[in-house]
Amino acid sequence: MSAIIIFTSVSIAQVILMIAMAISSVRMFYGPRAQDRIIGLDALYVNAMLLLVTFGIGTGRTVYFEAALVIGLLGFVSSVSLAKFLMRGEVIE
Amino acid sequence: MFPYPLLTIALLVMWLLLNDFTLGHLLLGSIVAVFASWGMAALRPDKPKLRKWYLLPKLFAIVMVDVIRSNLAVSWVILRGRTRGHHASFINLPLDIDDPTALAVFAVIITSTPGSAWLEYDSRRRSVLIHVLDLIDEDEWRDQLKNRYEKLLLEIFS
Amino acid sequence: MIYSAADVPVWAAAAIAFFLLFGALLALIGAIGFLRLPTFYERIHAPTLSTSWGTGGIMTASILFFSIAGGRLVAHEILIGIFITVTTPVTFMLLARAALHRDRVENHPDVPTRAELVVSTIQDRASDEKGA
Incomplete structure (x- = not known):
């Protein structure tokens, strides 16, 4: 019984997070300006991280947690460096 | 010995959360945390003052x-x-x-x-x-x- | 070690399912708002839904599952939660400053300029002193 409940909710959560990722990547491709694209990338990696954690619950392995932690770390660094580039790289000061 | 006690404790807790809670990891984590807080002390950041x-x-x-x-x-x-x-x-x-x-x-x-x-x-x-x-x-x-x-x-x- | 969902009692499974779906739904609502809201400064609010309780819900579900199925406290997901809470403001603040900078260079009418901000700060401080 509990296995069915967890399996169903994990599948639904995975589909929902996939849709959220798809929507974020739409904004990333069409976002009118560069800052919208960067926020789209940020939302995309956060949702991908959440998706990995739900994979971990679904399969019962803790390996996915480490992958999620690495995505969180690298995603933060990439968004910050892109934001820095936007501030200093394009407009000559 | 402990320039930043809060940081040392936080690092030790993080180490124990990431690994299993065993005596060996407690010792190893304490060593890592103490050395890392010495490294932090070399950078000399302002110490946050927690009053209340x-x-x-x-x-x-x-x-x-x-x-x-x-x-x-x-x-x-x-x-x-x-x-x-x-x-x-x-x-x-x-x-x-x-x-x-x-x-x-x-x-x-x-x-x-x-x-x-x-x-x-x-x-x-x-x-x-x-x-x-x-x-x-x-x-x-x-x-x-x-x-x-x-x-x-x-x-x-x- | 592989944790099995069959070891979890039904009430715990229901709680795990609730937190999972709650977090996933908040992430979805955040993404929808991110697509629908019209300006950049409004859109910046939408992803914080998935970084606050979207992450919180799914991390709670994960902690509950691994702790109950394993029979001992497994709480390393808290680290991801703390990490995301602390880093999101840094990213958003840097991005917002970059966006403000770019909009000011282009003389965008909706964005407050530095001069306006200085004037309004001085006025606020003056009225505070009068009130006090």
């Missing part, structure tokens, strides 16, 4: 409740659209706190509450520009930010 640390749980509880409430409010705005008379707007808020740690905590509180975002802080004017998604009355927002969070932060860090 017992107020921290109160601040944490207030923030938790506010984050849940504003999560629901922002979801409502996104799904249903704004009610008439509400609008998104910038608020310029002069601040009384100037301790860097207090400012950092304030920025984290404001940004992690959906519906308000900390945009830029000017250290010369000591004022911050905040963007609010669903604004009805600007003075009410200012009053809430000032009295709800800033007073507590002023008491905790000073």
Whole structure:
């Protein structure tokens, strides 16, 4: 019984997070300006991280947690460096 | 021996969370934490001054409740659209706190509450520009930010 | 070690399912708002839904599952939660400053300029002193 409940909710959560990722990547491709694209990338990696954690619950392995932690770390660094580039790289000061 | 006791304890707890809780990991984690805090001491950052640390749980509880409430409010705005008379707007808020740690905590509180975002802080004017998604009355927002969070932060860090 | 969902009692499974779906739904609502809201400064609010309780819900579900199925406290997901809470403001603040900078260079009418901010700060401080 509990296995069915967890399996169903994990599948639904995975589909929902996939849709959220798809929507974020739409904004990333069409976002009118560069800052919208960067926020789209940020939302995309956060949702991908959440998706990995739900994979971990679904399969019962803790390996996915480490992958999620690495995505969180690298995603933060990439968004910050892109934001820095936007501030200093394009407009000559 | 322990230049930054809070940092040392936090690193040890992180080590034990990431690994299993065994005697070996407790020893190894303590060694790593002590060496890392010595490394931190070589950088000489300003030590945050926690004056009334017992107020921290109160601040944490207030923030938790506010984050849940504003999560629901922002979801409502996104799904249903704004009610008439509400609008998104910038608020310029002069601040009384100037301790860097207090400012950092304030920025984290404001940004992690959906519906308000900390945009830029000017250290010369000591004022911050905040963007609010669903604004009805600007003075009410200012009053809430000032009295709800800033007073507590002023008491905790000073 | 592989944790099995069959070891979890039904009430715990219901709680795990609730937190999972709650977090995932908040992430979805955040993404929808991110697509629907009209300006950049409004859009910046939408992803904080998935970084606050979207992450919180799914991390709570994960902690509950691994702790109950394993029979001991497994709480390393808290680290991701703390990490995301602390880093999101940094990213958003840097991005907002970059966006403000770009909009000011282009003389965008909706964005408050530095001069306006200085004037309004001085006025606010003056009225505070009068009130006190």
